[in-house]
Amino acid sequence: MGTALSQDDLALRTLARQFPRSTGTAVDDLVSLYSALGPVQTQVPRAAFVFAASRLPGITHETVVEAFESYALVKGTTLRGTVHSSTPLHHAWSAAITRGWLDTSLTKALSLQAVSSDDVRAETAAYAADLWRERDDLVAHVLEWLGEHEPDGRGVAADTSTRNLIRSAPGLVRRPPDRRWHTRTDTLYRAAGAVVDVDVDAHDPDVARRALVRTHLASYGPATRRDVAWWLGERLRPVDAAVEALGDEVVRREGPGGATYLDLVDAPDGSTYEGGVRMLPEFDGVLLGFEGTGPERGRFTAIDNLPTIFNKVNGMCSPIVLDGTRIVARWRIVPRGARIDVEVLPLPGEHPPDEAAVADALTAVESVLDTEVAELRTVVE
Numbered sequence: 001m002g003t004a005l006s007q008d009d010l011a012l013r014t015l016a017r018q019f020p021r022s023t024g025t026a027v028d029d030l031v032s033l034y035s036a037l038g039p040v041q042t043q044v045p046r047a048a049f050v051f052a053a054s055r056l057p058g059i060t061h062e063t064v065v066e067a068f069e070s071y072a073l074v075k076g077t078t079l080r081g082t083v084h085s086s087t088p089l090h091h092a093w094s095a096a097i098t099r100g101w102l103d104t105s106l107t108k109a110l111s112l113q114a115v116s117s118d119d120v121r122a123e124t125a126a127y128a129a130d131l132w133r134e135r136d137d138l139v140a141h142v143l144e145w146l147g148e149h150e151p152d153g154r155g156v157a158a159d160t161s162t163r164n165l166i167r168s169a170p171g172l173v174r175r176p177p178d179r180r181w182h183t184r185t186d187t188l189y190r191a192a193g194a195v196v197d198v199d200v201d202a203h204d205p206d207v208a209r210r211a212l213v214r215t216h217l218a219s220y221g222p223a224t225r226r227d228v229a230w231w232l233g234e235r236l237r238p239v240d241a242a243v244e245a246l247g248d249e250v251v252r253r254e255g256p257g258g259a260t261y262l263d264l265v266d267a268p269d270g271s272t273y274e275g276g277v278r279m280l281p282e283f284d285g286v287l288l289g290f291e292g293t294g295p296e297r298g299r300f301t302a303i304d305n306l307p308t309i310f311n312k313v314n315g316m317c318s319p320i321v322l323d324g325t326r327i328v329a330r331w332r333i334v335p336r337g338a339r340i341d342v343e344v345l346p347l348p349g350e351h352p353p354d355e356a357a358v359a360d361a362l363t364a365v366e367s368v369l370d371t372e373v374a375e376l377r378t379v380v381e
Contacts, residue, residue, distance in 0.1 A: 004254040005261060010222055011299055011325040012270030013263075017219050018055070018286060019273060025059040027067045034073060034087050038215040039094055041283040042075065043083035046182040046369065050281035050319065053368035057361075061182070061370035068181050071195045075175065075186060077168035080233035083186070088196035090215070095170030095192075095200045096208035097232060102170060109162040110146065111154045120146070124169050125191040132175070132188040139166050171200045182369060206242070209234070213242045214249065214264065220289035222253055222261035223296070230291035277357040278322045279331060279365050286322065301327035305347045321361075323353045331358075339374040345381055352378060 005013075018037065023029060033055055034040065042048040048068075052059050067073045068085075075085045078094035081102060086094065103117035112120070120142065127133060127141050139157065143166070146155030157163045173192045176184030192200045209232070216228050229239040243250055243262060255261045280286065287309065290296035297306055300322070309318050309330060321329040321344060328350040334341040342362060346352040355376060362373050 002253060005222060005256070007256050007299070008325070009270065010255060010261070012273050013222055013268065014220055014270075014286070014289075014299065015325060016268045016270045016273040017221070019278070020055070021272065021274065022056050022058075025056050025063060027063055027070070027072060029056060030059065030063065030067050031072045031087060034085070034090070037219040037285065038212065039079055039084035039086035039090050040285065041079075041082055041288050042085040042281075044282040044316075045176070045184060045186075047281035047283060048073075048075075048085045049182045049368045050279065050365060051284065053364040054278045054280050054284075054322075057364040059364075059368055061368050064368060065179055065181055068175070069179060071173075074173040074192065074196060076170065076173045076192065078170055079231065081168060083174075088192070088198040090212075091173070091192065091196075092198045092200040092203050093208035093211050096203040096205045097212065097234065098170045100205065101233070102165065102168060106165045109165055110150075110156070113150060113154050115146070115149050115155075119149075120166075121169050121171060124166070125171050125193075128172060128189050129191045129194050132190045135167050135174075135187050135189055138189050139163050142166050206238075206245075209238060210242045210245050213239065214246060216289070217250065217262055217264050217267070220285065221267055222255065222263040223290065224259060224261060224294070226291045226294060227289065227296050228262065231289055273325075275324045277353050277361045279358070279361050280320045280322055280327075282319050283317045284320060286327065287317070287320070300325060301347060302349050305349070308347060321353050321358065323351070323357070326350055328353050336374050339372045340369075341375045341377070342373050343377055343379045345379050 030052055040051055049064050052064050073085055074088055074091050075083060076091055078084050078091060078098045106120060107117045123145050124142055128138060143157055157166065167189060171192055172189045173195060174186035175188050176186055177188055178184065212232055213228055216231050217223060225236060225239055229236050249265055250262055251265050253261045253263055286300055287297060309320060318330040320327045321331055329347055330345045332343050334343060344358055355378060359376055366372055
């Protein structure tokens with residue numbers, strides 16, 4: 001497997017992919033970034049904006065809005081049943097591998113008997129084909145339709161989780177009711193085929209899985225097979241089959257502790273990573289690209305810091321500050337009228353970031369959120 005990779009090797013190789021040298025800040029540059037890095041978890045509306053600013057410093061708020069308004073980028077419920085922003089093609093790949101387990105969950109939650117999950121998804125897509133539908137109206141329509149086709153006691157959404165499953169059809173995309181993509185909840189749903197040219201139902205799951213395994217390694221590698229499976233929301237067996245099907249495209253490298261890491265044969269060696277301080281969004285890929293219970297989440301910070309970043313009670317993840325190869329702090333926005341304050345909260349055991357470097361990094365956040373930072377302060381808890 002060649003020379004063993006050190007912990008520093010792993011960090012640099014991943015960061016060189018996550019933070020490529022910027023070639024521009026136009027819509028096309030943002031779409032190219034998404035094409036390279038794959039679907040991005042963005043259930044917090046501003047996460048898509050801060051993600052863009054952290055990789056393409058200087059990109060404007062209007063540029064990101066235009067990428068979504070033109071549907072060059074789309075949002076939908078796909079990998080792991082969570083909200084992701086992606087290119088239309090990546091959305092289709094993600095829908096292909098997500099549909100199976102989501103539909104199994106839907107069948108169980110609704111106690112379907114007379115109709116199948118495919119029937120439910122077809123009715124959902126048909127209702128959302130011609131118009132953007134409010135999420136509550138969408139769910140109400142599907143439940144009314146189920147009431148006409150299922151016997152009493154079946155096809156009933158007894159809880160919020162089941163209602164969420166109904167509107168989480170992978171073939172749908174979602175958006176806010178206006179252009180305020182960075183602050184408004186996505187309440188409108190539409191059949192993806194009505195707004196993009198990619199047919200989300202035309203992709204074979206095995207082919208889509210291979211493509212997404214390649215995408216994961218290209219953006220997060222080197223990675224373990226468990227990392228890839230976690231990111232996809234898949235079991236190990238189909239992921240192993242996808243890796244084998246990729247053949248000579250994938251190499252195996254020994255890493256810390258003798259662990260085996262997968263990578264693309266032509267992957268960069270990490271020498272192009274420029275370092276510096278970057279303000280990263282909630283649920284950033286430098287954490288979410290790796291399996292949650294293993295050591296890989298500690299690639300950029302101490303494992304002991306993860307409970308501080310992730311709130312297990314509400315499932316939220318804090319925005320983080322990356323300094324070089326280390327996640328050194330959390331950060332948060334405090335609204336102040338038309339402006340904002342920013343608080344930086346250093347993580348235990350990490351060197352606090354230099355405030356001047358943070359201030360420089362915040363210029364990208366100001367541009368992409370179309371705001372001004374009134375005060376920056378470090379808060380020690």
